[in-house]
Amino acid sequence: MSNLFQELQEKISNNQRISDADALALFASNDLLAIGTLAAEVNQKKNGDRVYFNVNRHINYTNICVNQCIFCAFAKLEKDDDGYTLALDDIREKAEEAVAAGATEIHSVGGLHPRLPFSFYLDMLRTIKAVSSQLHIKAFTAVEIDYFSKISKTSVSEVISALQEAGLGSMPGGGAEILDKKVRDKICPEKISGERWLEVIEQVHNAGLKSNATMLFGHVENYADRVDHMRRLRELQDRTGGFQSFIPLAFQPDNTRVPGATGVGGVDALKTLAISRIYLDNFQHVKAYWVMLGMKIAQTSLCFGVNDLDGTVIEEQIGHDAGADSPQEIGKDRIINLIRKAGKTPVERDTLYNELRVY
């Protein structure tokens, strides 16, 4: 074993943080199994053999978006034939289906619609809550929160408290992409800056809401950009403690406009998940989002430091529009079985990681 792995092994044994340089050295290494072994050890200390999942449903309320990020295959313009916006009745119906299917969570994000008023989003939350007050609504990214503040001409903190009052329970971690400006200028020039994303999330955490954090990787960024992204998240987490899980998202190139992008290989996907587990010592959970990774890699990642397999995800649109060849949903039994076959203990959780049932 090389010096790098010996040094990192020592740091991990002493519960010391690894540096940005360490993370970069890991990205440069081809020793996939050694990286995985370190990550598995870090995860074992934090979470033991428990692997979490939840029963959830996605509602992508509109695909019409004033931003036209080139990595996105989901966004449409208002004039496009295949643009859509769900009516409140549709949303109610989907929430009812979710409850009938035993879901504990609605995951809802959408485009930045040019004409919907802020009240629509509040009504949407109230509509879902009216179906079942037990349903946890995890909705909106920092990008949407910033946009709501603009269209409602109120402050971010006022937007957050209005949403909270209407039923928002927590936030997913989307829109982070890669936080670095040079990268954002190339792939999502109209989107809020990385700094703004972090500012909004900090306010969200300060308002008492938990969120996740994502990283979209495998497009035009380099390893240093990934490490920089994780460093900023680690720093924010030191201040707020509001992040629940880190979710690296493997970029899907189909139907997008990123020149030359070929998609993320299996080795890069596992390496990135594992390195994030080692680097983000103040995040409790690292999640493999199987929609983008494929179920085989997602299951394999449970041996590379990952401890969460997301949810049953009924009716996912965004990853599939970009060519993800995973199914649109997965049964709870299948998830439990995949976790067991990895030698781990399946635990159904709610959105805030309260354990609902150990299988």
Next chain:
Amino acid sequence: MFAQIETKLAMQQPINREEALWLLTEGELLQVGRLADAIRQKKHPENRVTFVVDRNVNYSNICESQCKFCAFYRSVDANDAYLLDYETIFAKVQELVDNDGTQLLMQGGLHPTLKIDWFEDLFRQLSEHFPQVQIHSLSPAEVIQIAKLSGLTMQECLKRLQASGLASVPGGGAEILVDEVRQMISPNKIGWKQWAWVMEEAHHLGMRTTATMMFGSKEKPEDIIEHLFRIREIQERTGGFTAFIPWSYQPDNTELGGESAGGIEYLKVLAVSRIVLDNIENIQASWVTQGSRMAQVALFFGGNDLGGTMLEENVVAAAGCSFRMSQDDIIELVHSAGFTPARRTTEYQVLKEY
């Protein structure tokens, strides 16, 4: 147990069935992977990952065997039953040659009437028109079917096929080489001993073959281990296997149904194969059944070869699994995992490094 196995392997001693079963059922994935990776590095120190430019031609989907795990077969009177004529086959091989291909993997069903003349004529004409292409075709079950229909012994049949141009035999139809399992998934197919009989005869005639294993249907872990040891024992006698190729059962559109094996199960089976089959040079990662992401990861779990580019594949696709890869995709996959991609012949001679 792990320490005991590690010591044995470090001393280059073969492990036994009990130890192999422990690795498969109790071993931790990354630890098992490390053992397999060390063997791969020792056998292939040049850090190369090879592939062959090939094409599958499925000359017929008509099959008397009607295995329950298969979504490809049709009965003779089915609307979509087919038998390709020579012209169609030649056109397909011409496409292969146009792509610098060197291997023809021709397999079909157990056709109820096709006798040896049909295959002899075909192989002769193929060898004449396309001498650069190695005919790597049929499978033990087909050889026995052709012999039976033609009133020949298996040995005579194989000899005549070889004389007409059959150069090597792919290892298909092995499924799981345990008859209790075969009774459940393929009751009409030849038993494991017949499979081994044809392979050993091919090796005696100087033909190289591969060996496969289809896992994830009805077998127990013990059956997987038995399969591996039976292959190892044949190889000890003949040395004729060039490669071993495990893949996972694909359940869509089959009578057997069920779920496909997960990524972890695949990687473990692959790694244990690399460890047990210390007398077989090459272990193929199956991107056709696992997808390109898993195939790349498999290069760290004992795999040193990615099989063929497969300009055409019908059998696995019929079971709901249709991954495609171009030669450039394969080269990129190998490079980005830190290995040197190399195009090879059927018999594993390196033609070109990339």
